[in-house]
Amino acid sequence: MSSATHTMHPAGFDDAAVTVSNLQRRYGQRTVIRGLNLRIARGEFVALLGESGCGKTTLLRALAGLDCIDGGRIEGASQPAVVFQEHRLIPWDPLWRNVSLGLDDRTGKPLAKAALEEVGLGSRIDDWPRNLSGGQAQRVALARALVREPRLLLLDEPFAALDALTRIRMHALVRQLLDRHRPGVLLVTHDVDEAIVLADRILVMRDGAIASDYTVAPEAAHNRDHPAAQALRAQLLDELGVAAATPA
Numbered sequence: 001m002s003s004a005t006h007t008m009h010p011a012g013f014d015d016a017a018v019t020v021s022n023l024q025r026r027y028g029q030r031t032v033i034r035g036l037n038l039r040i041a042r043g044e045f046v047a048l049l050g051e052s053g054c055g056k057t058t059l060l061r062a063l064a065g066l067d068c069i070d071g072g073r074i075e076g077a078s079q080p081a082v083v084f085q086e087h088r089l090i091p092w093d094p095l096w097r098n099v100s101l102g103l104d105d106r107t108g109k110p111l112a113k114a115a116l117e118e119v120g121l122g123s124r125i126d127d128w129p130r131n132l133s134g135g136q137a138q139r140v141a142l143a144r145a146l147v148r149e150p151r152l153l154l155l156d157e158p159f160a161a162l163d164a165l166t167r168i169r170m171h172a173l174v175r176q177l178l179d180r181h182r183p184g185v186l187l188v189t190h191d192v193d194e195a196i197v198l199a200d201r202i203l204v205m206r207d208g209a210i211a212s213d214y215t216v217a218p219e220a221a222h223n224r225d226h227p228a229a230q231a232l233r234a235q236l237l238d239e240l241g242v243a244a245a246t247p248a
């Protein structure tokens with residue numbers, strides 16, 4: 001059962017996938033990130049919540065090396081992989097070449113085939129992005145992210161555009177893949193339930209820093225109806241300023 005291996009994570013956390021100290025980011029006069037500290041261990045899945053505009057994407061872009069920073073340090077995050085809300089596949093390359101991007105064809109093709117098999121698309125390696133559903137395209141994006149065994153995987157709302165059923169299937173697949181590959185993961189999401197189902201730890205960002213840090217009990221991750229999951233959901237919604245549905 002894939003969920004059983006998920007519970008092994010806390011004991012298995014070892015070295016850091018990334019360590020962020022006193023990070024600062026300004027846009028003009030406006031300080032978006034002020035003195036943010038964060039450590040994600042290898043094999044650890046961290047979800048980041050926070051109200052719109054609080055700086056989640058700015059943090060993720062800084063970790064990805066897509067944006068500069070104005071102060072502080074980011075250590076250990078060399079060449080992280082990123083999966084965005086939209087798949088960003090190259091339309092004129094077959095799936096295997098999308099996945100093996102940057103590797104030479106001889107070594108890249110077998111690696112891409114294995115990665116596509118892992119996401120259930122092993123029979124489609126010569127197919128084209130235009131022939132994929134939204135969920136399939138995100139599976140290819142995941143294969144592309146994991147093929148290089150990154151130390152840090154950044155997920156920027158990768159399931160937000162998918163329908164509810166596909167999203168649930170993707171959650172199961174992601175848990176399976178990460179139990180095998182064990183990168184450190186930072187998931188930016190607006191979906192509190194997604195954070196509870198997937199993450200070992202949930203951070204809430206406010207005023208440019210991490211305001212809260214919740215550890216997700218394994219029983220909450222495995223069952224969204226478990227009292228521990230309901231209590232955590234209520235706490236998170238309250239902190240995010242959304243009225244919880246079940247007052248005591």
Ligand SMILES: Nc1ncnc2c1ncn2[C@@H]1O[C@H](COP(=O)(O)OP(=O)(O)OP(=O)(O)O)[C@@H](O)[C@H]1O
Nearest residue numbers: 027028032050051052053054055056057058059190
């Ligand atoms: N390139 C930019 N130039 C100026 N301001 C920016 C730039 N990018 C982001 N900002 C500002 O920084 C703040 C944080 O933006 P960011 O996109 O990181 O928020 P977010 O938490 O990811 O929001 P959302 O949840 O809506 O995606 C916002 O006030 C935004 O207007």
